[in-house]
Amino acid sequence: GAGVSQSPSNKVTEKGKDVELRCDPISGHTALYWYRQSLGQGLEFLIYFQGNSAPDKSGLPSDRFSAERTGGSVSTLTIQRTQQEDSAVYLCASSLEGWADTQYFGPGTRLTVL
């Protein structure tokens, strides 16, 4: 079946612009995660959605970052007033029920802020 998809695959933007990154999880997966992978770094947790519960936003680095998940499916990560340090690969993952389940990762969106 279809895996996790993300769009766009690459995004180049100018400092100060807003960007939106999209994630389509595997159908039926109730849990969705966003991570950030900076060059040469591990994965940094950003935000976690589980069903209809309030999202866990504890990993968002600043109030310029926000995310929503509509209808328990598609999620959008928005970065306002982008900065050069936001340049990274943004990964989305989904799992059947929660963090302890196998997380299936999308291919990522590579964001470059000039």
Added chain:
Amino acid sequence: AQSVTQPDIHITVSEGASLELRCNYSYGATPYLFWYVQSPGQGLQLLLKYFSGDTLVQGIKGFEAEFKRSQSSFNLRKPSVHWSDAAEYFCAVGAGNAGNMLTFGGGTRLMVKP
């Protein structure tokens, strides 16, 4: 807070040689432990996971890992490496009462010599 350390940033082995990738974690109780692999141009894929029970866990692609509580380690092993194993490997730890996410190590990049 939980943390994960992968001491080796890069490892090079010859094809056919054995492999061991190190992972040390910090957490007060028994954590949930994972190994993921990120091949060039691919998303992260789960190799194996440990929750409880037998401390030697078998995974896909011929990999195994052993949980050693006394050493706070969860090292990944493979008896004979194939050129297709060249990738970046991430160890991760999760614990429900420490947040709804996985904490990833910085990764180990494996190169395989012919």
